[in-house]
Amino acid sequence: MSEKDFEFMEKAGKDLKRxxxxxxxxxxxxxxxxxxxxxxxxxxxxxxxxCGIRVMQ
Structure with missing residues (x-):
């Protein structure tokens, strides 16, 4: 994963509860x-x- 992927994931998951x-x-x-x-x-x-980025953790 690139640094941009991590940046996107961090913003996506911030303050997001189950x-x-x-x-x-x-x-x-x-x-x-x-x-x-x-x-x-x-x-x-x-x-x-x-931009089409997709992540799954």
Missing amino acids: GKSKEFICPLCGGKAYAARARINGHLHAGCKK
Whole structure:
């Protein structure tokens, strides 16, 4: 993973509790991004609609 991937993941997961989701501004391109944290295992799923980055933890 690149440093940009980590930057995106950090912003996506910040203040996101299990079972919750949010929209935020992508730190890479300024586009509309989304993130969700799984209720069961706490894994993070996030992506940006503009630049296409997607991460799963």
